[in-house]
Amino acid sequence: MEPNRREIEVKAKLLGSNNMQADLNRAHFRENNCLAINLIGSPGAGKTALLEKTLPQLIVNLQVGVIEGDIFTSKDADRIAVHEVPVVQINTGGGCHLDSKMVSKVLPEFDCKSTDLMIIENVGNLVCPADFDLGEAFKVIVLSIVEGDDKPAKYPVIFRNAKAVVLNKMDLEAFTDVNMGNMKQDIRIINPDIHIFEVSCRNGNGLEAWTSWLSQEVTAYQEKENLAGTKL
Amino acid sequence: MEPNRREIEVKAKLLGSNNMQADLNRAHFRENNCLAINLIGSPGAGKTALLEKTLPQLIVNLQVGVIEGDIFTSKDADRIAVHEVPVVQINTGGGCHLDSKMVSKVLPEFDCKSTDLMIIENVGNLVCPADFDLGEAFKVIVLSIVEGDDKPAKYPVIFRNAKAVVLNKMDLEAFTDVNMGNMKQDIRIINPDIHIFEVSCRNGNGLEAWTSWLSQEVTAYQEKENLAGTKL
Numbered sequence: 073m074e075p076n077r078r079e080i081e082v083k084a085k086l087l088g089s090n091n092m093q094a095d096l097n098r099a100h101f102r103e104n105n106c107l108a109i110n111l112i113g114s115p116g117a118g119k120t121a122l123l124e125k126t127l128p129q130l131i132v133n134l135q136v137g138v139i140e141g142d143i144f145t146s147k148d149a150d151r152i153a154v155h156e157v158p159v160v161q162i163n164t165g166g167g168c169h170l171d172s173k174m175v176s177k178v179l180p181e182f183d184c185k186s187t188d189l190m191i192i193e194n195v196g197n198l199v200c201p202a203d204f205d206l207g208e209a210f211k212v213i214v215l216s217i218v219e220g221d222d223k224p225a226k227y228p229v230i231f232r233n234a235k236a237v238v239l240n241k242m243d244l245e246a247f248t249d250v251n252m253g254n255m256k257q258d259i260r261i262i263n264p265d266i267h268i269f270e271v272s273c274r275n276g277n278g279l280e281a282w283t284s285w286l287s288q289e290v291t292a293y294q295e296k297e298n299l300a301g302t303k304l
Numbered sequence: 305m306e307p308n309r310r311e312i313e314v315k316a317k318l319l320g321s322n323n324m325q326a327d328l329n330r331a332h333f334r335e336n337n338c339l340a341i342n343l344i345g346s347p348g349a350g351k352t353a354l355l356e357k358t359l360p361q362l363i364v365n366l367q368v369g370v371i372e373g374d375i376f377t378s379k380d381a382d383r384i385a386v387h388e389v390p391v392v393q394i395n396t397g398g399g400c401h402l403d404s405k406m407v408s409k410v411l412p413e414f415d416c417k418s419t420d421l422m423i424i425e426n427v428g429n430l431v432c433p434a435d436f437d438l439g440e441a442f443k444v445i446v447l448s449i450v451e452g453d454d455k456p457a458k459y460p461v462i463f464r465n466a467k468a469v470v471l472n473k474m475d476l477e478a479f480t481d482v483n484m485g486n487m488k489q490d491i492r493i494i495n496p497d498i499h500i501f502e503v504s505c506r507n508g509n510g511l512e513a514w515t516s517w518l519s520q521e522v523t524a525y526q527e528k529e530n531l532a533g534t535k536l
Binding site for chain 2: 218223249
């Protein structure tokens with residue numbers, strides 16, 4: 073059941089315009105030596121919970137900024153603000169994903185020059201955000217294991233395009249029928265290079281590995297940028 | 305962060321065309337005295353599991369057909385087919401929701417005349433399907449309580465437009481921080497007339513109330529149609 077030609081044209085135009093602004097955003101992050109990541113997952117997968125648990129460790133050594141995408145309400149930004157990091161809420165007013173223009177409009181509200189890591193939490197949706205480049209360095213998926221082990225095979229686009237996946241709510245594994253072996257196997261078939269983290273935001277298990285990896289990614293990004301700088 | 309005028313125009317045109325076909329689908333269901341419902345929820349909320357648990361009871365007294373919407377794979381249709389009800393899979397090939405044209409194209413594959421209830425399981429997405437009328441009599445939401453009690457307030461459009469919500473995975477309540485009182489209060493603030501069912505597809509609790517209600521809805525729909533028929 074393919075979309076018709078007119079729909080394909082409209083979508084291509086929309087994505088083309090989005091990609092141009094995304095490249096500008098990416099250049100902005102690069103100039104400021106700021107690693108930007110695009111956090112994607114279903115409603116309730118635990119994206120905000122992951123940030124709440126991750127920020128206290130990250131801010132010890134890094135300057136972090138957060139962009140919170142939501143359809144309505146500023147509930148998530150309120151949860152992040154208590155961690156005393158700069159946070160800006162984007163309400164899409166019904167829209168099912170963030171796009172690069174929305175992100176570019178809020179960037180002036182941050183001091184990007186002194187920000188090491190910009191975390192962009194997308195709208196709760198495992199489908200549409202996959203298509204829209206925001207100018208991030210890479211995408212990270214948050215998936216609640218309670219959603220079931222068939223989800224990677226059913227939503228392959230997002231798994232193909234992400235650098236890491238955080239499998240959350242591992243504390244509930246024993247109370248569900250999820251087969252973690254099948255889930256991870258399917259993820260690796262779709263994307264053999266993806267980093268997989270198994271965590272519980274509720275009891276804290278596995279979070280250290282995720283936080284360490286993310287900190288190393290910031291260091292690697294900044295070293296690469298500095299190296300590029302010396303070449304000029 | 306409102307969409308621009310061009311985006312609004314494109315969306316209005318798309319929805320206008322969708323609504324016209326939806327009205328035709330609705331007329332088709334009405335002529336055939338077949339109640340059609342549109343089942344909406346996030347990936348992994350338990351839409352297919354609800355059908356698997358509901359069909360054995362429903363088919364005792366009703367002829368049921370199922371349309372399975374998915375982005376890729378026929379995993380869900382395969383799960384339904386074992387219950388020996390007519391099932392047709394729609395793969396959107398990347399699309400984030402079903403639309404009325406997709407549904408109209410598969411309707412000839414059913415014997416609608418002898419079907420009492422057509423269940424259309426939408427793509428796993430709590431956002432986009434809310435905007436697209438398929439010609440159903442009403443929408444039903446499936447929400448996993450593990451997604452968190454803040455979800456109704458964050459996704460109000462779909463809760464405003466649904467006749468019933470099935471709160472699934474109640475067996476996990478004790479192992480999460482979800483506040484069911486808050487969740488149900490928020491749902492009723494958005495939609496005071498909505499029917500709320502608390503169920504566990506895993507242990508079967510609460511499913512009888514849901515199945516009974518749905519059967520009564522079929523009867524009421526068919527009586528209304530018959531009544532209208534006698535007026536002609």
